[in-house]
Amino acid sequence: MAKETGLGWTAATIDDASGTPRELRNDFTNMQFATPRAVQDVTGLDKSAMERLLLLADFSVTFNGVFNDASNMGHDVFKTVPSTSVARTTTLTISGQSLPNEVLYTDYPLSRGDDGSLTYAVPGVLADGTVPTWTTA
Numbered sequence: 001m002a003k004e005t006g007l008g009w010t011a012a013t014i015d016d017a018s019g020t021p022r023e024l025r026n027d028f029t030n031m032q033f034a035t036p037r038a039v040q041d042v043t044g045l046d047k048s049a050m051e052r053l054l055l056l057a058d059f060s061v062t063f064n065g066v067f068n069d070a071s072n073m074g075h076d077v078f079k080t081v082p083s084t085s086v087a088r089t090t091t092l093t094i095s096g097q098s099l100p101n102e103v104l105y106t107d108y109p110l111s112r113g114d115d116g117s118l119t120y121a122v123p124g125v126l127a128d129g130t131v132p133t134w135t136t137a
Helices: 074-078
Strands: 009-015 021-024 026-034 037-041 052-057 059-068 088-094 097-105 111-112 118-126
Touching: 074 118
Parallel strands: none
Antiparallel strands: 009 021, 009 088, 026 059, 037 052, 059 118, 088 097, 097 118, 111 118
């Protein structure tokens, strides 16, 4: 494949609190994710430019969605975030490429807009120390 748009998301699957994967792509209006690496500054006094070492890998994600309390949809999956302490397998898939991670979701904030909309922005972070790695779906 060559260059593509973000229009072809194949799947955004998140486990509910019991570990059952739920496809929630239809509930999400947009999302952001990052796979940063920490760095250590090791610049010596003899250098004229920064010198760094790569350290630990990380993953974070925020799903923005529309409130949907239908069975096995967004509210059903995220309503247990405040009351459970479970890592949830989260798999992002686009164009035959998957990024699976064990994620801890840290909040389920609902927002009622002045226009009457009811939305959420659920943040998650890497849970288990496994380096985020893209695979072929």
